[in-house]
Amino acid sequence: MARKELVPGIGRLSRSQVYARRQLYKGKKTGTAPAKPEAAPTKEVQVKGSKNGGSRLVPTSKAPRYYPAEDVPKPKQSRKTAKPTKLRDSITPGTVLILLAGRFRGKRVVFLKQLESGLLLVTGPYKVNGVPLRRVNQAYVIATSTKIELGDFKADVKYNDSYFSKSEKKRTRSAEDEFFEDGKPKEKESFPESKVADQREVDKVVLAAVKKTEYLAKYLKASWGLSKGEYPHQLVF
Amino acid sequence: MPLDSNFTRFVEVGRVVLLKTGPYAGHIAVIAEIIDHNRAIIDGPTTGVPRQAFPYRHLTLTSLAVPKLPRSAGSGTVKKYVEEAGTVAKWESSAWAKRRAAAEKRRTLSDFERFQVMIHKKSRRDKVRKAVKAAKA
Numbered sequence: 001m002a003r004k005e006l007v008p009g010i011g012r013l014s015r016s017q018v019y020a021r022r023q024l025y026k027g028k029k030t031g032t033a034p035a036k037p038e039a040a041p042t043k044e045v046q047v048k049g050s051k052n053g054g055s056r057l058v059p060t061s062k063a064p065r066y067y068p069a070e071d072v073p074k075p076k077q078s079r080k081t082a083k084p085t086k087l088r089d090s091i092t093p094g095t096v097l098i099l100l101a102g103r104f105r106g107k108r109v110v111f112l113k114q115l116e117s118g119l120l121l122v123t124g125p126y127k128v129n130g131v132p133l134r135r136v137n138q139a140y141v142i143a144t145s146t147k148i149e150l151g152d153f154k155a156d157v158k159y160n161d162s163y164f165s166k167s168e169k170k171r172t173r174s175a176e177d178e179f180f181e182d183g184k185p186k187e188k189e190s191f192p193e194s195k196v197a198d199q200r201e202v203d204k205v206v207l208a209a210v211k212k213t214e215y216l217a218k219y220l221k222a223s224w225g226l227s228k229g230e231y232p233h234q235l236v237f
Numbered sequence: 238m239p240l241d242s243n244f245t246r247f248v249e250v251g252r253v254v255l256l257k258t259g260p261y262a263g264h265i266a267v268i269a270e271i272i273d274h275n276r277a278i279i280d281g282p283t284t285g286v287p288r289q290a291f292p293y294r295h296l297t298l299t300s301l302a303v304p305k306l307p308r309s310a311g312s313g314t315v316k317k318y319v320e321e322a323g324t325v326a327k328w329e330s331s332a333w334a335k336r337r338a339a340a341e342k343r344r345t346l347s348d349f350e351r352f353q354v355m356i357h358k359k360s361r362r363d364k365v366r367k368a369v370k371a372a373k374a
Contacts, residue, residue, distance in 0.1 A: 096349070144347040217268045237348045 009076070085118025090143040094150040094209070097122060098237070099225045101140035102129050106223040110148055110206050112155040121159055125203035128210065128220045133199055135164055144237040146219075149212065153205045159198075245247040251306035253324055254279060255295040261286045263337070265299065265328055267319060270309045278309075282316035283325055301327055 004012045013021065014054050042057040044215040090100050091097070095111045095170070109131050123132030179186050226232065241368065246252070252268045256279075266281035272290055280288040280297070306318045319325065328334050 099346070144348045146347060215353055216349070218356070219349055222352065224348070233342060235348075236345055 027187075054166075079112060080171075084116075085114070085138075086158050087114045087120075088138055088143060090145075091120070091138065091141075092147065093153070094148040096144045096146040096148065096220070097136075098142040098144060099136060099140065100142060101130075102136070104134070106225055108144075108220050108222070108224060109134075109136075110220070111143075112202070112206075115159075115161050117161045119161070121155060123199070123202055123206060124220070125206045125210070126199050126208060128217055129202060131197075133159065135161070142224075142232070142237055146216075148206065148209045148216070150205065150209055155202065159202075248277065248298065248362075249302065250292065250310075251303040251318075253299045253301035253303065253328065254291075255299055256286065256291070256296050259291075260293040265325070266296075267306065267315055267324070269306070269315055278300050280312055280315045282312045283319050288312055299328065299331075299333070301331075317365045323352060343353075 006012055016098050019025070037062055041059060043060050044055050045058045047054065047056050091111055091114075093111060093113060093135070097111050099107050099108050099109060099122075101103050107124070107129055109124055109129070112121045112123060112133075115121055115135060117135075118138075119135040120141065121133065122131070122136055126132050210220065247269060248268065250268055250270065253265055254268060255265050256262050259282070264281060264284045264286050266284060266286040268277045268281040269280045269288065270278040271276060275294075276290045276292050278288060279286065279291045301324055302317075303318050303324055307314065310318070317352050343351075343354070
């Protein structure tokens with residue numbers, strides 16, 4: 001109805017027309033909220049002075065002393081909601097993807113699943129081409145028609161967006177001070193043991209599937225690129 | 238046709254042509270009748286090309302010709318002569334047609350298949366190089 005807009009911000013129907021069409025005169029249909037214990041509108045206050053009658057009924061909430069002379073315009077409420085990111089049809093678990101951006105651009109990796117944020121969870125596998133478990137945006141990826149048979153393998157639910165987020169550290173001093181704390185550069189933090197184990201666990205299944213097809217491991221290890229006279233829109237992946 | 242000419246492919250009735258454009262691009266057909274110096278009537282009853290006028294600009298002459306095809310022959314006659322001469326089989330066994338088919342096939346390969354072709358070509362190159370070196374020594 002009024003959702004059809006003539007131009008952004010201006011509906012096709014006026015407010016009263018919408019009111020009529022939606023039959024709002026019948027009363028707004030709303031769920032019944034649990035009844036709140038009603039506060040007493042007045043309370044009794046003891047008043048001093050012999051001539052004041054001892055006690056008086058006073059409203060619990062005072063009426064405001066000031067009323068705005070003009071109506072305050074309310075900002076238009078947005079009815080837009082973010083839809084979950086649609087996964088491209090060509091991408092299914094086991095699809096070999098070509099990364100186009102980031103430090104692993106040109107690498108061929110295996111798609112595992114889509115995360116809540118819409119990013120894709122991929123793995124090299126690490127042993128084959130050095131790409132770890134990683135999140136990538138599907139916009140920066142070419143989906144190939146090559147699929148690796150992962151069977152009924154499902155990436156664990158623990159691999160979600162927060163798995164990849166860095167732990168928040170409070171910085172009290174400048175980064176430089178912290179780095180050269182004892183007069184020499186700080187030791188590099190080692191990669192967490194648990195993540196190494198996770199990588200190994202996921203790659204075990206993927207590697208076993210990769211080994212079943214000849215040249216597939218070699219294919220994943222090789223980087224992709226365009227040579228002279230090759231145009232990505234003319235290629236079949 | 239002077240005897241000392243270097244030309245061998247002529248626009249003539251019975252000449253097998255390869256179409257370069259249009260919906261039948263890549264198919265072969267036979268010249269059934271010459272209309273003028275721009276167009277000919279071509280017909281391909283065995284290659285799926287319907288009888289039509291076709292400009293010479295959009296076709297390529299092949300070295301094949303259907304011998305003794307009568308001028309302005311209808312589709313049925315053309316079919317009879319083409320089948321008798323085995324023109325389509327001759328075309329398909331020619332290096333030209335094979336190269337075209339290979340190029341077409343290569344174009345439809347997936348990324349992984351292209352990679353495998355590269356591997357195989359590399360190994361062939363290696364073998365040839367080693368064999369040549371062994372033969373030279």
